[in-house]
Amino acid sequence: MLRRLAPHDDRAASAGLPGRGAHWLFALLCGFGLGLAPPQSAAAGQCPKGRRAVNHDVAAGETLSKIASRYGVSVSDVEATNPKLDPRKLQIGQRLLVCKSASKTSSPSKSSAKKKRCGRNGRIVEHEVAKGDTVSEIARSYGVSEKSVLARNSGLQGNPNKIRSGQSLLVCVDASRAVNAKSCGYRTPLHRHTVVPGDYIAEIASRYGVRRKDILRLNPKLAKNPNYLRPGNELVVCPDIPPRYRNEIEHTVRSGETFGEIAKRYDVTRRQLLRFQRGRLDDPSKLRTGQRLRVWVDAGLVPGFGAYGDDDGVLKVGVLLPKGYGYTTKPASLRWGTPRAVRLIQTAVGKYWSKNRGGPKIHVGDISRKGGGPFPPHKSHQTGLDVDVGYVLKGPLRDETRFRKAVEGVLDVERSWKLLKAFLDTGRVRYIFVDYSVQQRLYEYANKRGVSEDTLDELFQYPRGKRRARGIVRHWKGHLDHFHVRFKG
Numbered sequence: 027m028l029r030r031l032a033p034h035d036d037r038a039a040s041a042g043l044p045g046r047g048a049h050w051l052f053a054l055l056c057g058f059g060l061g062l063a064p065p066q067s068a069a070a071g072q073c074p075k076g077r078r079a080v081n082h083d084v085a086a087g088e089t090l091s092k093i094a095s096r097y098g099v100s101v102s103d104v105e106a107t108n109p110k111l112d113p114r115k116l117q118i119g120q121r122l123l124v125c126k127s128a129s130k131t132s133s134p135s136k137s138s139a140k141k142k143r144c145g146r147n148g149r150i151v152e153h154e155v156a157k158g159d160t161v162s163e164i165a166r167s168y169g170v171s172e173k174s175v176l177a178r179n180s181g182l183q184g185n186p187n188k189i190r191s192g193q194s195l196l197v198c199v200d201a202s203r204a205v206n207a208k209s210c211g212y213r214t215p216l217h218r219h220t221v222v223p224g225d226y227i228a229e230i231a232s233r234y235g236v237r238r239k240d241i242l243r244l245n246p247k248l249a250k251n252p253n254y255l256r257p258g259n260e261l262v263v264c265p266d267i268p269p270r271y272r273n274e275i276e277h278t279v280r281s282g283e284t285f286g287e288i289a290k291r292y293d294v295t296r297r298q299l300l301r302f303q304r305g306r307l308d309d310p311s312k313l314r315t316g317q318r319l320r321v322w323v324d325a326g327l328v329p330g331f332g333a334y335g336d337d338d339g340v341l342k343v344g345v346l347l348p349k350g351y352g353y354t355t356k357p358a359s360l361r362w363g364t365p366r367a368v369r370l371i372q373t374a375v376g377k378y379w380s381k382n383r384g385g386p387k388i389h390v391g392d393i394s395r396k397g398g399g400p401f402p403p404h405k406s407h408q409t410g411l412d413v414d415v416g417y418v419l420k421g422p423l424r425d426e427t428r429f430r431k432a433v434e435g436v437l438d439v440e441r442s443w444k445l446l447k448a449f450l451d452t453g454r455v456r457y458i459f460v461d462y463s464v465q466q467r468l469y470e471y472a473n474k475r476g477v478s479e480d481t482l483d484e485l486f487q488y489p490r491g492k493r494r495a496r497g498i499v500r501h502w503k504g505h506l507d508h509f510h511v512r513f514k515g
Contacts, residue, residue, distance in 0.1 A: 458499045
């Protein structure tokens with residue numbers, strides 16, 4: 027028997043729209059004309075005559091001086107409109123009120139608007155170059171051509187390699203990407219996760235298909251103590267798996283029902299279900315008929331998030347994966363990738379072989395065609411960021427050069443786990459598709475070999491059920507004979 031405990035959470039409903047209160051307060055104050063501050067100094071929520079208010083969401087790496095410079099104001103001006111602000115404790119996603127110089131009219135001028143728009147349906151965004159970035163990789167991350175990036179940054183046209191860490195580049199991106207967060211590479215909006223009883227960092231990371239380190243990067247306060255989470259607190263995250271609302275329900279234990287069966291029914295782990303009880307359940311193996319358990323279940327998708335549409339495309343700048351020691355390849359026409367993806371494949375295979383001498387060669391399958399684009403029967407493999415890799419097999423199929431199903435007794439679980447981990451350890455994997463039955467064997471092997479529960483919860487969809495989108499390693503039909511790696515752009 028199920029009973030909902032609480033109505034829809036208004037905080038969750040506004041998760042993708044932080045700071046509505048600030049907008050309302052500002053509108054209310056202006057509506058009543060409470061302009062009591064002198065022209066040189068603005069009270070919180072107000073701007074002096076000749077200036078207009080804008081909201082700025084703090085991005086990774088930004089300082090107060092950098093934000094002030096962006097809007098042509100002083101640091102003291104920003105501090106004046108944000109009296110509770112501590113410049114030394116800026117948080118990614120934090121919203122600041124800035125009073126910038128206003129145009130002659132109440133709305134931006136036509137010339138100003140034109141500067142922000144580009145192409146038929148594009149907007150100009152500012153990209154801050156990170157260490158190791160190249161023009162081609164920056165272009166790829168925004169889904170544009172290298173030529174278009176160079177066209178808007180005249181200083182690079184003579185030498186595209188003349189970019190440095192911290193440099194700002196202008197990029198014309200599709201309007202749908204322009205609304206996304208700078209902290210997320212303009213790939214997705216920044217989402218605010220509301221902590222519920224029983225949440226822990228590894229589970230939150232798995233929920234959004236990211237790594238724990240990604241969450242700690244966006245939430246510096248957690249770096250000192252990742253387990254310091256309180257119900258109601260908010261964390262910011264760049265979700266790879268679209269976020270969903272959550273509802274708390276109550277489950278009444280039926281006769282003969284086990285704790286594991288209840289966890290499986292709601293597609294959660296036993297660990298998570300136990301944490302939902304907040305210490306009120308001493309022994310999960312001694313459930314009583316009629317006993318009530320609390321469970322947090324997923325509801326509908328949060329508006330503004332969904333499919334990212336990055337399966338389609340072309341490969342503007344591609345390189346051929348060369349033949350090499352320890353692995354076999356497909357024909358040259360099928361193994362073109364981005365320079366970074368090819369380098370990561372070689373790194374992963376090289377790391378695997380450095381610790382696993384004497385085994386069968388790794389079978390590296392399709393990547394992309396030269397120039398990218400549609401690659402039947404694949405739905406993806408168009409942009410040079412995908413690669414199919416065969417599982418390591420044993421017995422008569424050990425040296426098989428074709429993909430073969432990794433059924434019981436054929437899969438070399440130890441070597442396959444080490445190969446999968448070598449790809450994950452590159453730090454550039456977005457997701458890996460692995461058949462659910464294979465996930466189970468890899469998960470159980472890693473667990474027996476001492477891999478931490480947090481790491482397993484973060485990485486694997488198993489044992490939550492193949493219907494539940496969780497983790498980096500996820501089920502997708504057709505991946506019993508190989509696993510599919512998608513690298514980050």
